[in-house]
Amino acid sequence: MKTITITVNPTGETTIKTGGFSGSACKDATAAIEKALGAKVSDTPTAEMNNANPIQATNRS
Amino acid sequence: MSHVAEIQLEIRTNQLDCLEKAAKHLGVELVREQQTFKHYGGRQSPCAHAIRIPGNAKAFEIGVILSGTGNTYSLQWDQWAGAYGMVDKVGANGDKLKQEYAVQVAMKHARAQGYSVSRQLKQDGSVVLKAVRA
Numbered sequence: 748m749k750t751i752t753i754t755v756n757p758t759g760e761t762t763i764k765t766g767g768f769s770g771s772a773c774k775d776a777t778a779a780i781e782k783a784l785g786a787k788v789s790d791t792p793t794a795e796m797n798n799a800n801p802i803q804a805t806n807r808s
Numbered sequence: 809m810s811h812v813a814e815i816q817l818e819i820r821t822n823q824l825d826c827l828e829k830a831a832k833h834l835g836v837e838l839v840r841e842q843q844t845f846k847h848y849g850g851r852q853s854p855c856a857h858a859i860r861i862p863g864n865a866k867a868f869e870i871g872v873i874l875s876g877t878g879n880t881y882s883l884q885w886d887q888w889a890g891a892y893g894m895v896d897k898v899g900a901n902g903d904k905l906k907q908e909y910a911v912q913v914a915m916k917h918a919r920a921q922g923y924s925v926s927r928q929l930k931q932d933g934s935v936v937l938k939a940v941r942a
Binding site: 749751763 | 901904906907910913914916917923932935936937938939940941
């Protein structure tokens, strides 16, 4: 099961977390969403990236 | 003081459908190809599309303006006197519109990749989208 959790705060700032992906597949999965939302501000892969754990990316629109 | 200001939101031209859905969600309407938007003192300024409150002729409108590159839109409006109802609909500084636009964009692109998306409103006003795929 692959999950993407997208949180949009009351001013439109967006945080994306993924789970259930292997390796960098999570980045591929969120790339289209991030691109559509606009310029990416930060993208912080976790140490567990190779072990299907979350990455976080933040968009400020 | 009355003045026309920009809402801090960049909209890709190919995401205009998301702006349209966001507007509808908030009870306002994107009128495609309305080429002027109304603000203070009955003034009209040029735009590519406009957002209005249906049935409210007094409310100021939001201009959807094509950027120089032709790839993005910016939003302009006048918040004076609450824009006669528009601020209630889209939030101060357009914050509700910015939030709902981001929600619509994220939902569209998650669904396009085959995800099922559920939506939840948190107490702090954040919207959480859970996209799940087998």
